[in-house]
Amino acid sequence: MAAAAAAADEKKYITSEELSKHNKSGDLWLSIQGKVYNVTDWAKQHPGGEVPLLNLGGQDVTDAFIAFHPGSAWKHLDTFFTGYHLRDFHVSDMSRDYRNLATQFTRSGMFEKKGHGVIYSLCFISVLLATCFYGVLRCDGFLTHILSGGLLGLIWMQVAYLGHDSGHYNIMISPRFNKLAQILTGNCLTGISIAWWKWTHNAHHIACNSLDYDPDLQHLPMLAVSTRFFTNLTSKFYNRKLEFDPIARFFISYQHLTYYPVMCVARVNLYLQTFLLLLSNRRVPDRALNILGIMIFWTWFPLLVSCLPNWTERVLFVLASFCVCAIQHIQFTLNHFAADVYVGPPKGNNWFEKQTAGTIDIDCPSWMDWFFGGLQFQLEHHLFPRLPRCHLRKVSPIIRELCKKHNLPYRSLTFVEANKWTLRTLRTAAVEARDFSMAPRNLLWEAVNTHG
Template structure:
């Protein structure tokens, strides 16, 4: 009798509610109006807009703890999804998530945070000591390298704190984010959240994932030659003669650009923090950036001459570029697509657009857990110390549903990435054919 009293709408009707002023979502077949909530959503409004008008159960499970379910009722419309269905892949994914939750894996964070913080403090002390207390040119350059390694570990801590609490409370966790992101690296945690959440939801969508939108410098697919409109930035990704020139040589410029990629991250931080866009905790983010731009130039100024100062900064940037390269290896050579992400193929899209880096367990600290990129994308709230443990279960699920699980050595991943960039570069040089001749050719040649 209760079921007869329920009100239903179809998926087609739900799709009509996909605008900022009219934003509905379905979770486990119940329809919610999140129009007002989108403005306060901790993960930002873009992730909700990208999935607007769809059932988003898998994405909700991936990003939210069990305590979040109780807050949904306030947005319930009273409607249920009439044609609500769950694929076999989603059923298995949800069973796995429930299994991890019941066994407490999301709460078992290990001692990785303590070890990382300790290593950061030791490397920072050694770096400052080398600059301030030594006169050796070699020690100064090695100090720059140590600073680069420090920034890598700090970035992993910021990443962890952004996905789950590494501290005892939300307040201390936010403090950790500002310290690790803004104060120590000069990269705003607000900017990172803005782009990173969109990347997770729209993994490897050429027009929705900001992590693939690098024109005019890089293009991972010749589909970008069509000057797609970025849904994230709200502007056209213009492929003009300027972009054609740079893309034509991108397989040669990739590593040199990665060595100075940090400059772009500083620029993006300033563009966001001083934009008209609503930025959570704008004031404290700006204050944190100010801290960085006081201590870092001051440290560099203690070096004896401009030659050593420039080399010190370049050494720190070059070491950190290993991490920038790693981020590219995880996605550049994977499959891409055009269009908005869909809520009903969450597992499939993550496996399609993600590549793991195979390494020994003693190297986990170096890669910060992100070598298990697929595991992280499927379960972003899972502490990094658990990713290696769940990897066999993810592989088993991929095998069961005939989905790709790609785990390459660091060298192999580099080769795949360069091959992808080279393929797009050669196409960019073909002035008579700036777009793919056919989809089969694109699939065979672009993705390795």
């Protein structure tokens, strides 16, 4: 006992205030379970990218670490240990319950038991893809060709869900095969780089609904979910100012009317973002493999379209595929656009609270789970991103009770209700964009409140 006490006295300590000074590239420290780690050199090699580490730099990040890493990751931490402990380390009741729940899920094997959903999805996608190709290559009817285009949009939706799952946990038997699945589902079949998706998606999860840190809310000049964008916020993700100029003001003023048309052509922006990233001087993991996958997509897709008999059918085929796939883009925005927002970096000590505030679930019957890809349980997914989608419905009642215990919101709306909430949020910002003289009052209000 005396030896243990002496060892404890010999520990070196720093305060949270001192830790917070190590929060930038070139000097990046984090605390996990009260132990302080220097991840400065590791940040650029981090599989999840440097952005999540920078966003949480200089903080205790235990909850976020638990959310995104399997148990095997803990053994690698000693390499980065500075020898310091956090003197004022504290675990809130909410975090304690969250960590106990994560431990419970781990012990029950839920993170490892993925079910047969991947096999079913692959078979389903293969049948749909074969049907689409048959409709284009072997049938002559105009309606059949357009329906084939709509079918391709449904295929892209289902493929995106598989790509999303493979990005959060291994859906294949090994990391190497999982990477192959990512390139196949993302780059080859949808034309959207898995490297781009990881880059933005990890930042979104860490900084859920931060107006200046979450790229999934930064859609100027076309969309703005808050009047705070009217102050030319600086995007910490893109490292540029989000200009609320006359063009942006015009589009935002009518965004509740243009929302669905914009969603119908949203894929064009995703293709553009893919090219901008892969051709940039930014460090891109597996750049060559990503480019190869994109080249495959831009080979088979134009060839398929070219097999249609005339330009009218070709254009309508592409539009049909985009419009059906727009349902998925709408779903992604419904999960967050009408939820609470804030300005500033994410905080490591209120992980659970920020996820509940920034997410909205979509209520649907169990037989529709395949259509929403598990992401209708958006809060459950944000709290446990490594949890296979087959378990999300099972844990939903547990999460609901935990939210109730700690007086936190658990919002689950029908698809129609979620659309109404989102349109109301967009319309509120649109009206205020038209009368910019109202902005100072609105901005003062939003400085001390969030919307939802």
